[in-house]
Amino acid sequence: MAEKEKVTIYDISKKLNISAATVSRALNNNPKISLKTRKLVMKTAAKMNYKQNKLAQALKSGKTHNVGVIVPYINRNFFSSVIRGIEEELSPHGYHVIICQSHEDVNNEINQINTLLNTQVDGIFMSVAKTTQKTDHIEKVLSENTPLVFFDRKKDVAGLSSVTIDDFRGGYLATEHLIKQGCKKIAHFSGDLNLEIYKNRYEGYIAAMKDYGIEAIKEFSLQVNSKLESGASAVRDLWNHRIKPDAIFSASDYAALGAIQELKKMGVKIPDEVCVVGFSNEPFTKYMELPITSVDQTPVDMGRNAAKVFLEQIQGSKTLTIEKKVVLAPELYIRDSSNRETIEKPLVSKE
Amino acid sequence: MAEKEKVTIYDISKKLNISAATVSRALNNNPKISLKTRKLVMKTAAKMNYKQNKLAQALKSGKTHNVGVIVPYINRNFFSSVIRGIEEELSPHGYHVIICQSHEDVNNEINQINTLLNTQVDGIFMSVAKTTQKTDHIEKVLSENTPLVFFDRKKDVAGLSSVTIDDFRGGYLATEHLIKQGCKKIAHFSGDLNLEIYKNRYEGYIAAMKDYGIEAIKEFSLQVNSKLESGASAVRDLWNHRIKPDAIFSASDYAALGAIQELKKMGVKIPDEVCVVGFSNEPFTKYMELPITSVDQTPVDMGRNAAKVFLEQIQGSKTLTIEKKVVLAPELYIRDSSNRETIEKPLVSKE
DNA sequence: TACTTTAGTGCAATCGATTACAAAAATTAT
DNA sequence: ATAATTTTTGTAATCGATTGCACTAAAGTA
Structure with a gap:
């Protein structure tokens, strides 16, 4: 001792x-x-x-070698995977990653930003909360000359970089896939359209429908929470109408799963009568008995890229603010929930 | 600007x-x-x-108000949930949480501890890597007077506190439940017995068998990785023998799922012919068409408790090292994979 | 009035490392 | 051998906040 x-x-x-x-x-x-x-x-x-003594050194140099990451919740698979990517890319460079949760509340977000700036982090990574509208707190970070990199959920603020996936393309791919399965009456469960990502997925859906000359019925686009029950209730609503969808493209895997469960309860055959595609490629999608087709967001890669953008940023001259927008390609994992060609073949779930 | x-x-x-x-x-x-x-x-x-300027203050006071958390991988549901608990408990007290990954490698663990100590964190939380045997690096933390709190995977080091669940009881509960379902030939998929948690689950299993006067056949206890394929292959091995199990208690949900998939492939009815229980209550277990019974480890709560132990620790006189062992009660979530009583009843998956 | 308290501030050192600038020591040139 | 360089090392300020000790002025006491 x-x-x-x-x-x-x-x-x-x-x-x-x-x-x-x-x-x-x-x-x-x-x-x-x-x-x-x-x-x-x-x-x-x-x-x-x-x-x-890193503290003394940090005080002298003004560099702490700490970066902050702000996410809604850290225990969501997507976010923890992004953080993993950030950590793995930055750790070899001597950086430590501080995590903060906004709980989807702008006020928390503002507080987190303030405390992070106070502790002199060298940079901030963040995915904005659903409730975030104004960007004053974000611009403040800029004005303090602290690099900020958005990932996934960004806001348009001049001078700020971001790493996202091409959600439009993700939506397009998913919809196109459904069309190729022969579906014509494709419903879309969108998320909060206040968030760019959901708007883009929605627009990708619309674009694909248009490109293939299929009418996108207005009543088939619903705003649905990322919850099983929301998906289920959306299905109930839809099936109350005379015209029923023959496919669902859900911007959330959870809503997709809820929809599937509800459809099964109603005796609707998947994918024979209705094809379902989700978004995010949550771990559970591939484990299901009826594995769910989903769009992968390559979260770890997203984190790595965000970290790289940050590293470039601090290398460059500090006066010149570079605005870099990295857009990653989403990947569609086709599984049984939408794959009609596997019906006669032995079940093989991809990945 | x-x-x-x-x-x-x-x-x-x-x-x-x-x-x-x-x-x-x-x-x-x-x-x-x-x-x-x-x-x-x-x-x-x-x-x-x-x-x-928190840095100046930290230099002067020697307190950074930063704590480090070392886990094998941050994007495992269990770990990110624990971290969430730690963050939520500590954040109101002005602490920031730095995350580190050991990738299940002691050497990384050692490095992470060193860099954390270098940056003067006020405390360290950790779940040791599977490969960790010696505890020199951990004792070093003690000798630097930095509080260290283990969670889930601990090592016995005098003077160190820990928060775990009662894995023995978890194993016991799971096994007892299977016995009450009428199972007699219960197999056990254990994890790496080098880790206390798996040893305890195994012993809980043995104890329950003994208490109910059922013989625990040696060949029915296998060491199985936490992977689908490992569970599947374990099932293949077991079913090659003349005596086949009528239940499986897996210390991992993944192995349990792999086992279930394999059994289905073999045409074995679950839970009619074989009951299956997993461990960890991974999110996917409740989403399955055949929801999987599992033992919940209350990870968020575990994190909160670890944080509380830390807070107590730094409050107390610094000379006196308190060693506190918090043991949380695991909860068994009974679902269809082992619930024979629901066979005639409408399917209702708990939680 | 003279003297002790007490309240309110300031001085300067400290936490540990870094870095202009100055100074000393070692080399080279003449 | 002496001046001119070049190397190598030291002095002291700096990064910002904190705090023991000293000091001043005001209030209290006799």
Whole structure:
């Protein structure tokens, strides 16, 4: 239980009878210090078990080597995967990742940003809350010269970079796939259209319908929460009408699953009568007995890319703000919930 | 785009023609400063948009208000949920949570601990890697007087607190439940017995069998990875013998699912012929068409409790090391994969 | 009035590392 | 050998906030 005696450069300097400045330079491999002393200092430092005090260094340099990540909830598969990507890309560069949750509330978001700025993070990554409308708090980050990189859910703020997937394309791919399965009356469960991502998925859906000359019935587009029950109730609503959909493209896997469960309860055959496609490629989609087709957002990759953008950003001249928009390609994982061609074949769920 | 002018207490002191010391005291509501000056300083600080420099403060006080969390992978539902709990409990107290991944490798774990100690975190939370045997790096944390709290996967190190679930009881409950379903030949898929958690689940299984006077056949206990394919292959192995199990208690939900898929492929009826119970209550277990019975580990609660232990720890006198072991009660979620009583009844999956 | 308290502030050191600038030591040139 | 360089090292300020100690002025006491 040796009491911890923090060793500082002063301790080293005293022991060697040289100045702390020399020690500091030697440890930083400053060529102005003779090789002899440099080696001596290094050796002594190691022997004394010297550990640099990052705090002092951070105070002096203004760089903490900490970055903050703000997400709605950390235990959502998508977000924790992005964070994983960020951590894995940044960790080798000596950065630590601080996580914050907004709980989908702008006010929390504002607070988190403030405390992060207070602790002098070198950068911030974030996916905005659903309730975020104004961007004052975000612009504030910019004005403090702290790089901010959006991922997935972004806001249009001049000078800020972002990494997203091509949600439009994701929506398009999903819809096109359904069309190719022979579906004509395709319903769409959209999310909160206040968020760009959902708007884009919706527009991708509309575009695909148009491109293939299929009418997108207005009543078939519903705003549905990302919950099983919401999906189920949406199905109930839809099936109350005279014209019933023969496919559902849900912008949420959860709503898609709820829909599937409800349809089964109603005795509707999937994918024979109705094809269903979700979005996000949540882990459960591939585990189901009837695996669910879904659009993958490559979250880990998204995190890695966001980290890369950040690294570029801090490398460049600090006066010049670069605005970089990285758009990743979504991938459609076709599974049984929409794959009519597997009906006669043995069931094989992809991935 | 006003260039960011960092306001310090010196700026305030200059403006008011008082010393920085007075400003500092006033801002900290030190009663030695007259109410008049205190209010004046506060007002001026607010007006000048002063923000305390946490780095300077941290350097002076030695407290960063940062804690580190080390987990194998952050995007596993269990771990991200624990982290959520930690974050939510600690955030109101002004702490930030830094996340690190060990990738199930001790060497990473050692590095992470070192960098965390270097950045002077006020505490460390961790779930050890599977490969962790020696505990030198952990004892080092102790010797630096940094509180460390284990959660879920702990090591026995004198003086260190931990928060876990009662895995023995979890194993017991699961097994007991299977016995009550009328199962007699219960197989067990255990995880890496090097980890306490798996050993305890196994022992809970053994104890339940013993208590109910049922023989635990040695060949029915297999070490199985936490992967679908491992569960499937384990089933194939088991069903190659003359005596076949009538139930499986898997220490992993993934292996349980793999087993279920394999059994279905073999035409074995679940739960009629074989009951299956998993462990962890992964989100997918309740979404399946045949929802899987599983033992819930209350991860968010575990995180919250770990955070509480930490808070107590730093409150207490620093010389006295308290060793607190919090053991949470696991909860068995009975679902269709093991619930024979629901066979004639309408399917209702709990939770 | 003279003297002790007490309240309110300021001075200066401190936390540990970095870095202009100055100074000393070692080399080279003349 | 001495001046001119070049190397190497030291001094002291700095990053911002905190705090023990000292000091001033006002209030209280005798």
